[in-house]
Amino acid sequence: MTYSEEDYIKAIYHLSKDLKSFASTSDIAAQLDTKASSVTDMIQKLSDKKVVHYKKYQGVRLTEKGEIYAASIVRKHRLWEYFLVEKLNFSWDEVHDVAEELEHIKSEKLIERLDVFLGFPKMDPHGDPIPDQHGQIPDIKKILLSAMKDEQRGIVIGVKDSSSKFLRYLDKLNIALGTEIKVLEKEAFDNSMAIVIDHKTVHISAITAANIYIKT
Amino acid sequence: MTYSEEDYIKAIYHLSKDLKSFASTSDIAAQLDTKASSVTDMIQKLSDKKVVHYKKYQGVRLTEKGEIYAASIVRKHRLWEYFLVEKLNFSWDEVHDVAEELEHIKSEKLIERLDVFLGFPKMDPHGDPIPDQHGQIPDIKKILLSAMKDEQRGIVIGVKDSSSKFLRYLDKLNIALGTEIKVLEKEAFDNSMAIVIDHKTVHISAITAANIYIKT
DNA sequence: ATAATTTTTTAGACATGGCTAAATTAATAA
DNA sequence: TTATTAATTTAGCCATGTCTAAAAAATTAT
Structure with a gap:
């Protein structure tokens, strides 16, 4: 997946989690600060790649494949945030943008080693849960x-x-x-x-x- | 700079350091596993951006601006390699590809904090020197x-x-x-x-x- | 139920970075 | 020194991801 595709997958993941079960074209556009027409194009591509379910004019939902992929991006993002705060002494409000870049680094080994190094944290510095290798989200209340x-x-x-x-x-x-x-x-x-x-x-x-x- | 531009700058940096003072189109192409025609295109762009000196058919040299930029990429690459080996227990031969990705992350603060965290290492795991913030290379024999x-x-x-x-x-x-x-x-x-x-x-x-x- | 409005999609264009094939320049050999 | 070979550049094409403007569908308001 390209960086851009990953950004869309993550946006759809968050929108469907937070709001309802599907994300509309314009919600995604707003989330990613882009235009609805660009979103339609990308959705088409993601649909071809089987990561989203898509019917024209009806918004999108992640497929199971898409869910797993999205969880892995969120996992990376939150582990990096934890690293930045705990090890590099970033403050909690400075980490997001950097983590946004780091989350795209493609190395399974890197992220698993990082997880070990950090001591398998369950939450990121904002109190959001860190999905495990299989995309499972720990339900810590x-x-x-x-x-x-x-x-x-x-x-x-x-x-x-x-x-x-x-x-x-x-x-x-x-x-x-x-x-x-x-x-x-x-x-x-x-x-x-x-x-x-x-x-x-x-x-x-x-x-x-x-x-x-x-x-x- | 885009990732691609950074890759070219780094390649030119290494070629002019290792071999002679200028890098030829075909050497760059070989280094980056691409075609000479693509190199010519990119060199044009880098020349417009004043990071290389370029005269047709005569190869390229980095400008001072280019040198500084290249050193900062090399700095990032080597600091990340050091991190991977020292903190995440990667072996010395596994780090290169991942560092190749990490070197493009754009955050001055990230790299300076990483330097602090690692204790200001002077050499990467391959024994190559790590340039400082100003692009100066420590001459440790x-x-x-x-x-x-x-x-x-x-x-x-x-x-x-x-x-x-x-x-x-x-x-x-x-x-x-x-x-x-x-x-x-x-x-x-x-x-x-x-x-x-x-x-x-x-x-x-x-x-x-x-x-x-x-x-x- | 139809008109007006909003949302979504399509069509066509542009920038980036890559490619192949052809043309041009430089380097080497006879 | 001219012919041949090698290196480099140009021209034209393609894919990605973006955009604007126009068309189509869905929603809402009357």
């Missing part, structure tokens, strides 16, 4: 920190807001990927929280808590 | 193990033969990148050597010694 109860423990697996402002704030709080957190008390008045990080108690606002993903 | 004198010490920085057969043999001898070696004695009869690796003495043939690069 992530919840927002704001949804946790008093005395509950969990591990930070991602963020919802990945603006550098927020990330710098998290740095100050000593919150990073993998940080263990225990909720001490949730204040009913404003939903702010007292939590324990590294044996120290800190207070965070409801807004902050609603932007941190936790694995319990 | 590498010699062949076979050229070392009795009692001399050095560090393994690369191999000449990177067949998997040879690499597996080196593994058996516990010789890797960075391994410190001391020559005990060179046998005048067949040029075989007794060397010390990790406090243990091993005997290697002249052929083996002539395929290992050492930094003294």
Whole structure:
């Protein structure tokens, strides 16, 4: 597959996952910042290659082959994101564009070795699951920190807001990927929280808590 | 620059370094496994972009701009090779093709962070120097193990033969990148050597010694 | 149910990077 | 020095992936 074909497959994958079971020509065009006519052309080609089901005027769905291919691209993207944040100290909001390029590198061996090197992470820095070699998505239930109860423990697996402002704030709080957190008390008045990080108690606002993903 | 343009720039860089000061159309074609006519077309374009000096029928030379660009590609290629071998446990003969793809990833930040992560290596796994950010090539004098004198010490920085057969043999001898070696004695009869690796003495043939690069 | 609007597809064009075959220039041999 | 051979360039074609403009189909609004 060419880089371009891979971009289309990934876009269709995300659109059909997030919205409904099929993706419309114009949704794909919007997603990829291209024109509907270009999308129609490409869809034709992908249909010939049996990675999408396509009937004129009715949008597209990935075939099983397409699903597996898409999952492998997402896998690469998320493993690279994890690498960039964990090993190269990129911040969580800087990784996307670079991962967008790296995800197209064609080497099965490279990605499996990277997986080993990283210790088989299950989530990327945004808290999204990393599909395995077979395209299976681990169903780890992530919840927002704001949804946790008093005395509950969990591990930070991602963020919802990945603006550098927020990330710098998290740095100050000593919150990073993998940080263990225990909720001490949730204040009913404003939903702010007292939590324990590294044996120290800190207070965070409801807004902050609603932007941190936790694995319990 | 496109991937293709970068491939041409790198090819011209290597040809003019290794052979003479200019690269001929047919040499470039051979290097890139393409046709002379395609090379002529691309050379025209690179000339328009001021990365090569070109006069019809007289081959090409990189401009200063071209040299700098080429060095940055070589830098990326060699840093990635180092990463693959040191971090992902690729063997020295497996890295080239993957590095060939990775070298095109466009992110200044990525490559500088990678350099930091790897500890600013000066040589890739084949013993070739890694240019710095400014395209400067460190002039570390590498010699062949076979050229070392009795009692001399050095560090393994690369191999000449990177067949998997040879690499597996080196593994058996516990010789890797960075391994410190001391020559005990060179046998005048067949040029075989007794060397010390990790406090243990091993005997290697002249052929083996002539395929290992050492930094003294 | 038909008209108006939106979405999608088709048709035709363009840029990139490759090819073959023919023409041109340079290099080598007689 | 001319003829032959080799290298290089030109001309014309093709595939990929994009675009605009026009046509066709589907959706919605009256």
